Amino acid sequence: MRLPLSLPFFVLSVSAGVIRRASHPVVASYVASASSPGLQNVPGRYVTTIQLNGHDFRVAIDTGSSDLWVVAPPDFTYDTSAELPVQFSYGTGTTVNGTTGFASMQLGGYTFPQQAFGNAYANEVGLGAILELGLDGLMGLAFNALGSSPIEQLFSDNGVAPVLGQPFLFNIFDQTPNQNNFIAIGLSRTDDLETSAVASFTINELDSTYATAIAATAPVPLFPGNNGRWSVLLDAIFVGDAEIALGSAVPTTPQGKLVALMDTGTPAASLPFDMWYALYSNIPGAMFGYDAETPVFIIPCATNVVVTVVIGGVSYPIHPLDLSEMVPYSDSTGNSTVCVSSLIPFPTSDFDALFGDTIMRNIYSVFNFGGTVAKSPTGSASMNLLSVTDAQQAVADVRSVRIARFTASQLPDEYVGVPEGFELAPPGSTPAPPPSANANGAAAAADADPAQGEGYAHGAPVPNVGTACPR
Known part of the structure; x- marks a missing residue:
C-alpha cells in the first residue's frame, strides 16, 4: 500500500545581494518546500516582497505568466472602480479566482501609482504550496501581449482600456522606453535545498557577481518567437559523455533540436517521455517503474553524473543534486531511503521541454525585452545565459552534502536492491x-499544459513511502 508522502515545511528567508541603483533595491529569497499531499516533489519558491498601498506582500516570481495576484487581508483597502471577476489559469489545469483592483505598487525603489492586480479568494487558489509556504501571491514577469494577460484581456472584453491592466514590469519599462529594458534572475542554491538560499532579481541592472561574465555572452534568440513565451532552441543534452537523441513536435524546429521554455516560476523541469527515459536510463544503476500509471525513476543517491544542456552552442552543466529527491521508503525489510527522479515526462505543447527551477538554478538568466519594449516576443527580445554550476565542484558536492x-x-x-514494481533500466532499454492497458508512457504524466507559468507540480508517487526529507 502506498502511504501519503508530504514535503516538510520550511519558511526561511535570506535576502539576496544584488547590484542596483541606490534608489531601486530589489530583494529576492528562496523559500524551501511546504507540506503537500502525495509525492509532488514541489521544491520551494523564489520570492520577493512588494508593497500595495503600503502593505507588504510576499510573492513568487514567475517568468511563465504575466499578471500579479495576491490574497489580501480583510482590512486591505484598494481601488475597486473597475472591479471584475478574474480567473488566472495555470499548467495543471488549476486556477486562481478573484476580482480585479488597483493599488499603488512598489517593488524595491520602483513605484507605479495605479497598478492593476487580482485580489484572489483564499479558498480558490488552486496552486499547490503557494499559500502553504506563507506566501501571499504570485507576480508574473512574462510578456503581456493581449491574451497572455488575463487582466488586460478582461479589460479589453469589458470596454476598459487594456493598458490600464498591463503588468507592473511594463509600467516600469514604459518610464524608460528608449533604453535596453531587461530583468535578470539568478536562482541560487544552498546545499541540498533544505534551507533558504540567496536569489538575485534585478530590473535593468545586473548582479555584480555575474555582471562582467554575462556581458560577454552572446544573446540567445527566442524560438519560435511567436508563442508568447521565453522559449529557446535546445541544441543537445548529454548525460555524462552520452548524448541523447532529440526531436521536436514544434513546427519549423530544426532537426535534432528541442524548444525549451525558460520558466523561473515553475519548480519542475520536464522533457518528452522518450527523452526523459533516455536521460535517466543513462545514469548507472537507474531503476524504472510506475506508481499506478505514473512513471518514475529511482537512481543511486550518490549519483554524480553531470547532465549538460547545450543552448546556442554553449554548455550548461546541471548539478547532480538537481536530478533527484531523497525520499523515505519502507517495505518488509524495514525503513530506508531512495532517491527519485525530479525531472518528469510531460506531453509537448508549443514547446517541448520546460526548464523550471530544477534547471534554471544552474543558469544566471537575463530576459531582454529590448530598447522598444517587446510586449510579445518579437523584434529585439532575447535572452543571455550564464552557467553558474562548476561541474567538478558539483561532483564533489554530492559526497560533501548528500x-x-x-x-x-x-x-x-x-x-539496497530493486524495489518491488521497479526494474533496472540500462542505456538503450x-x-x-504501465499497468493500465489504456495508458501509455507519456499519458501517465498529466493531460494539462504546464506552460501557463507556475502551478506545475511534478514528481511521481513511489510505493510504500512515508514523509519526504529535504533533498
Whole structure:
C-alpha cells in the first residue's frame, strides 16, 4: 500500500545581494518546500516582497505568466472602480479566482501609482504550496501581449482600456522606453535545498557577481518567437559523455533540436517521455517503474553524473543534486531511503521541454525585452545565459552534502536492491508498459499544459513511502 508522502515545511528567508541603483533595491529569497499531499516533489519558491498601498506582500516570481495576484487581508483597502471577476489559469489545469483592483505598487525603489492586480479568494487558489509556504501571491514577469494577460484581456472584453491592466514590469519599462529594458534572475542554491538560499532579481541592472561574465555572452534568440513565451532552441543534452537523441513536435524546429521554455516560476523541469527515459536510463544503476500509471525513476543517491544542456552552442552543466529527491521508503525489510527522479515526462505543447527551477538554478538568466519594449516576443527580445554550476565542484558536492547526511545518520540507509514494481533500466532499454492497458508512457504524466507559468507540480508517487526529507 502506498502511504501519503508530504514535503516538510520550511519558511526561511535570506535576502539576496544584488547590484542596483541606490534608489531601486530589489530583494529576492528562496523559500524551501511546504507540506503537500502525495509525492509532488514541489521544491520551494523564489520570492520577493512588494508593497500595495503600503502593505507588504510576499510573492513568487514567475517568468511563465504575466499578471500579479495576491490574497489580501480583510482590512486591505484598494481601488475597486473597475472591479471584475478574474480567473488566472495555470499548467495543471488549476486556477486562481478573484476580482480585479488597483493599488499603488512598489517593488524595491520602483513605484507605479495605479497598478492593476487580482485580489484572489483564499479558498480558490488552486496552486499547490503557494499559500502553504506563507506566501501571499504570485507576480508574473512574462510578456503581456493581449491574451497572455488575463487582466488586460478582461479589460479589453469589458470596454476598459487594456493598458490600464498591463503588468507592473511594463509600467516600469514604459518610464524608460528608449533604453535596453531587461530583468535578470539568478536562482541560487544552498546545499541540498533544505534551507533558504540567496536569489538575485534585478530590473535593468545586473548582479555584480555575474555582471562582467554575462556581458560577454552572446544573446540567445527566442524560438519560435511567436508563442508568447521565453522559449529557446535546445541544441543537445548529454548525460555524462552520452548524448541523447532529440526531436521536436514544434513546427519549423530544426532537426535534432528541442524548444525549451525558460520558466523561473515553475519548480519542475520536464522533457518528452522518450527523452526523459533516455536521460535517466543513462545514469548507472537507474531503476524504472510506475506508481499506478505514473512513471518514475529511482537512481543511486550518490549519483554524480553531470547532465549538460547545450543552448546556442554553449554548455550548461546541471548539478547532480538537481536530478533527484531523497525520499523515505519502507517495505518488509524495514525503513530506508531512495532517491527519485525530479525531472518528469510531460506531453509537448508549443514547446517541448520546460526548464523550471530544477534547471534554471544552474543558469544566471537575463530576459531582454529590448530598447522598444517587446510586449510579445518579437523584434529585439532575447535572452543571455550564464552557467553558474562548476561541474567538478558539483561532483564533489554530492559526497560533501548528500552522502554526508547518511554518514551523520540523519536518514535511514539507502535501499539496497530493486524495489518491488521497479526494474533496472540500462542505456538503450525500452520502458515497461504501465499497468493500465489504456495508458501509455507519456499519458501517465498529466493531460494539462504546464506552460501557463507556475502551478506545475511534478514528481511521481513511489510505493510504500512515508514523509519526504529535504533533498
